[in-house]
Amino acid sequence: MSKTPKPSASKDSSTRRSFLRQAPLLATGAIAACAQSEQQTAPAIQSQQHFKWKMVTTWPKNFPGLGTGANTLAKYIEAMSGGRLQVKVYGAGELVPASGVFDAVSGGTAEMGHGVSYYWKGKHEATQFFAAVPFGLNANEINGWLRYGGGQELWDELYAQFGLKAFPVGNTGVQMGGWFNKEINEVGDFSGLVMRMPGLGGEVLRRLNATVKSLPGGEIFQALKTGAIDATEWVGPYNDLAFGLHQAAKYYYWPGWHEPGTALEGMVNAKALAALPSDLQAIVAYACQAANEDMLNEFTARNNGALQILVKKHGVQLRRFSDELLTEVGKTAADVVAEIAGKDPFSNKVYTSFDAFRSASVSYTRISEEAYTQARALTFG
Numbered sequence: 020m021s022k023t024p025k026p027s028a029s030k031d032s033s034t035r036r037s038f039l040r041q042a043p044l045l046a047t048g049a050i051a052a053c054a055q056s057e058q059q060t061a062p063a064i065q066s067q068q069h070f071k072w073k074m075v076t077t078w079p080k081n082f083p084g085l086g087t088g089a090n091t092l093a094k095y096i097e098a099m100s101g102g103r104l105q106v107k108v109y110g111a112g113e114l115v116p117a118s119g120v121f122d123a124v125s126g127g128t129a130e131m132g133h134g135v136s137y138y139w140k141g142k143h144e145a146t147q148f149f150a151a152v153p154f155g156l157n158a159n160e161i162n163g164w165l166r167y168g169g170g171q172e173l174w175d176e177l178y179a180q181f182g183l184k185a186f187p188v189g190n191t192g193v194q195m196g197g198w199f200n201k202e203i204n205e206v207g208d209f210s211g212l213v214m215r216m217p218g219l220g221g222e223v224l225r226r227l228n229a230t231v232k233s234l235p236g237g238e239i240f241q242a243l244k245t246g247a248i249d250a251t252e253w254v255g256p257y258n259d260l261a262f263g264l265h266q267a268a269k270y271y272y273w274p275g276w277h278e279p280g281t282a283l284e285g286m287v288n289a290k291a292l293a294a295l296p297s298d299l300q301a302i303v304a305y306a307c308q309a310a311n312e313d314m315l316n317e318f319t320a321r322n323n324g325a326l327q328i329l330v331k332k333h334g335v336q337l338r339r340f341s342d343e344l345l346t347e348v349g350k351t352a353a354d355v356v357a358e359i360a361g362k363d364p365f366s367n368k369v370y371t372s373f374d375a376f377r378s379a380s381v382s383y384t385r386i387s388e389e390a391y392t393q394a395r396a397l398t399f400g
């Protein structure tokens with residue numbers, strides 16, 4: 020690169036034109052020379068090394084959106100690496116049960132996992148902030164917090180304690196409020212209800228005197244159908260239709276105050292990641308980012324059509340939680356979430372970061388996304 024000529028003020032214009040004509044060629048030649056030099060110094064054997072990873076998931080194998088999202092991630096990694104890193108995806112129960120995914124990846128039984136971090140609140144309360152917080156961040160906002168608002172750094176700090184690195188890999192968007200066999204008109208109607216709801220939303224319902232179950236997705240339909248539970252939430256129209264939940268409950272409530280934009284997670288065993296050549300490490304990271312976007316795109320597209328099928332074909336009764344109910348639930352949720360901050364200094368740090376981002380989001384979202392959808396509805400609603 021040192022041979023590249025430099026134009027000087029003393030050269031005449033024809034010399035300068037000559038340089039300008041040659042410059043792209045000279046630059047290309049310099050880049051090629053650098054690349055050749057790096058190829059000579061990099062161990063060639065490393066670039067050809069092949070890896071086979073296992074990805075355990077908390078979803079039934081190939082479950083629409085969530086399970087297929089894990090498949091998409093594996094497909095992206097294999098395609099981007101030219102087959103040098105192959106990832107075999109396991110559904111819940113195939114290698115480990117849904118509840119065993121975190122330990123399997125932390126312990127190295129599998130190199131990767133796909134799930135949702137609020138399943139791991141038994142490991143640390145703060146895991147819940149990286150998935151969904153009742154009345155918390157929507158999909159755009161949580162992606163913004165994680166990538167540009169300090170959230171990812173906190174997630175890294177937390178998961179490093181378990182020998183893990185996590186990436187956001189997918190988002191459901193705002194979920195539905197759940198399936199019920201009776202109308203929920205006031206907050207007191209939650210009292211005595213046996214409802215499936217994971218994470219912090221479940222804790223909110225517990226405070227409202229419901230009995231809360233945290234069943235994995237694959238067990239929900241049977242539990243609702245047999246009356247083992249009275250009510251459930253799952254995801255939204257696309258996923259709920261796939262499980263046939265409309266065959267086990269009559270009323271479908273909105274909005275999903277408990278999961279306003281649930282971030283799914285791809286977790287990687289930190290030692291397995293560090294053992295990869297640097298280009299494969301980058302491929303894992305960027306494949307996660309691409310799969311993160313892809314899943315939200317799919318939910319956005321498919322929820323619309325699934326809702327029409329649920330209502331028009333299956334006669335599902337849509338109901339909106341009242342403002343009074345949402346206000347009461349919101350107050351309880353604020354208490355529940357703030358209490359996590361008091362559990363330990365790290366949880367307080369995560370809560371503080373999250374809460375500041377939420378406050379800022381409320382101010383801007385009100386005059387951007389929220390204002391726009393209201394404006395659109397004036398003509399198209």
Ligand code: CA
Pocket residue numbers: 194252253254278
């Ligand atoms: Ca859910």
